[in-house]
Amino acid sequence: MIEFRSVSKQFPDGTLAVDDFSLTLPSHRTTVLVGSSGSGKTTLLRMINRMVDPTAGSIEIDGVDIASLEPVKLRRSIGYVMQNSGLLPHRKVVDNVATVPLLRGVPRKKARADALAMLDTVGLDRGLADRYPSQLSGGQQQRVGVARGLAVNPNILLMDEPFGAVDPIVRAELQQELIRLQTELGKTVVFVTHDVDEAFLLGDQVVILQEGGRIAQIGSPADILAHPANDFVASFIGADRGKRALHVERHDGRDVLVDSDGRLAGVLVGDSAPGQVGFSR
Amino acid sequence: MTWVWENLDLIWDRTLDHLILSVPPIILSFVIALPLGWLANRYRLSRGVILTASGLLYAIPSFPMFIVLPALVGTTLRSPLNLVIALTIYGVALMVRVVADGLASVDADVQRSAVAVGFSAWTNFWQVELPLSGPVLLAGLRVVAVSTVSLATVGAVIGAQSLGSLFTDGFQRGIQAEIITGIVATVLLALLLDAALVAAGRLALPWTRARKAVKADARLRPPVEVTP
Numbered sequence: 001m002i003e004f005r006s007v008s009k010q011f012p013d014g015t016l017a018v019d020d021f022s023l024t025l026p027s028h029r030t031t032v033l034v035g036s037s038g039s040g041k042t043t044l045l046r047m048i049n050r051m052v053d054p055t056a057g058s059i060e061i062d063g064v065d066i067a068s069l070e071p072v073k074l075r076r077s078i079g080y081v082m083q084n085s086g087l088l089p090h091r092k093v094v095d096n097v098a099t100v101p102l103l104r105g106v107p108r109k110k111a112r113a114d115a116l117a118m119l120d121t122v123g124l125d126r127g128l129a130d131r132y133p134s135q136l137s138g139g140q141q142q143r144v145g146v147a148r149g150l151a152v153n154p155n156i157l158l159m160d161e162p163f164g165a166v167d168p169i170v171r172a173e174l175q176q177e178l179i180r181l182q183t184e185l186g187k188t189v190v191f192v193t194h195d196v197d198e199a200f201l202l203g204d205q206v207v208i209l210q211e212g213g214r215i216a217q218i219g220s221p222a223d224i225l226a227h228p229a230n231d232f233v234a235s236f237i238g239a240d241r242g243k244r245a246l247h248v249e250r251h252d253g254r255d256v257l258v259d260s261d262g263r264l265a266g267v268l269v270g271d272s273a274p275g276q277v278g279f280s281r
Numbered sequence: 282m283t284w285v286w287e288n289l290d291l292i293w294d295r296t297l298d299h300l301i302l303s304v305p306p307i308i309l310s311f312v313i314a315l316p317l318g319w320l321a322n323r324y325r326l327s328r329g330v331i332l333t334a335s336g337l338l339y340a341i342p343s344f345p346m347f348i349v350l351p352a353l354v355g356t357t358l359r360s361p362l363n364l365v366i367a368l369t370i371y372g373v374a375l376m377v378r379v380v381a382d383g384l385a386s387v388d389a390d391v392q393r394s395a396v397a398v399g400f401s402a403w404t405n406f407w408q409v410e411l412p413l414s415g416p417v418l419l420a421g422l423r424v425v426a427v428s429t430v431s432l433a434t435v436g437a438v439i440g441a442q443s444l445g446s447l448f449t450d451g452f453q454r455g456i457q458a459e460i461i462t463g464i465v466a467t468v469l470l471a472l473l474l475d476a477a478l479v480a481a482g483r484l485a486l487p488w489t490r491a492r493k494a495v496k497a498d499a500r501l502r503p504p505v506e507v508t509p
Contacts, residue, residue: 148398
């Protein structure tokens with residue numbers, strides 16, 4: 001469990017990136033911080049591994065104040081995946097995945113063997129192990145990034161807009177892969193994005209942020225969609241327009257769903273499975 | 282040509298002398314420039330001071346330097362050590378800026394990600410920043426190597442034997458072949474060291490070739506066929 005307690009961050013230039021932010025992130029669940037730029041979402045994420053230290057308040061991981069932990073050691077125990085993969089361009093794929101285990105002193109042979117197994121886990125061919133990152137596609141690089149983040153089997157995985165720079169088809173693929181991995185591994189995932197669709201797809205708990213890290217609403221995707229807390233949230237998630245504002249039209253004895261732009265969104269197929277939204281595209 | 286064949290031993294000896302005079306300054310200037318360049322890259326204030334100072338070093342004319350050095354470091358006026366020190370100073374002057382620029386050329390995203398996954402400042406420098414600035418460092422080292430080999434000929438004037446001795450001797454005794462041999466051998470030695478550095482770079486920086494291979498692949502891809 002990760003707890004933010006009245007955390008603020010003022011940068012040296014005076015910008016107040018986060019103002020009195022409190023939040024509990026439950027273990028083994030995915031919490032998505034979603035907001036536009038300037039909402040402080042990345043700053044909040046970076047506070048968890050002490051890339052950024054708060055100017056006020058405290059952050060606890062499983063009851064331990066992280067200010068008391070040595071930053072380098074803390075970072076080696078937390079998985080980190082970033083946009084554009086952040087892989088080391090001068091190391092082969094397998095060595096990139098083995099990076100953190102090697103830093104933690106795992107013998108090279110074992111670290112490499114584990115890294116190869118990790119490639120299987122994230123759905124990458126072992127044949128890519130000896131390539132350099134520049135020889136991979138964007139989607140493959142991002143998978144390597146995830147493999148590196150998982151290599152030390154951390155409890156916490158921080159993901160900073162990890163799928164922001166790949167094309168929509170690959171992004172959808174990577175999102176599904178992450179959902180599959182998360183059902184298998186059950187990490188405490190903290191995911192930052194500006195994409196509401198991505199937030200609703202991946203998040204167990206979604207936190208919608210306004211400027212300065214002010215929380216506009218916290219809840220499950222369904223909660224937020226069903227009961228937007230205010231106009232900001234409603235407009236941010238687009239509940240009042242486009243593909244999220246659906247209405248039923250009767251057509252030849254069947255119910256069809258139409259969005260606010262008049263596009264056919266699908267048909268109603270009867271009762272939904274618990275927890276699922278019951279229409280098919 | 283006959284002069285060359287008759288004096289192969291001499292040429293070989295002077296070549297070795299020349300190597301002994303020029304290789305240590307190349308290595309030393311790299312080693313000394315490394316922390317200075319790091320410091321220059323690290324803080325804005327130190328950048329200005331260090332880069333200006335190293336730039337000025339290069340502006341010192343070589344002859345006054347040879348006269349002043351022995352007095353400063355306590356060597357004798359005709360010691361080859363003077364030359365090694367002077368060449369190192371010129372090498373450092375060139376190399377400090379190269380190291381600073383090389384470190385600055387490392388992708389900020391890569392550095393941030395290295396810190397995020399748990400590289401300490403020390404491991405980050407040796408395992409990430411230094412290797413990634415390799416291509417820039419290599420380019421700088423090649424300039425230093427060639428310039429050092431050419432400057433080392435000056436040693437002949439202050440009594441340090443080198444390939445330069447072939448042309449001072451050739452001048453004094455009026456042997457044109459000896460002068461030309463000295464010049465040609467100096468150029469060849471410079472080219473040889475340069476080639477050695479390029480080869481070492483290929484071994485030490487394998488990923489730079491991987492990137493080129495990808496680009497070459499892209500170029501080789503056949504163009505889309507257009508049926509008339």
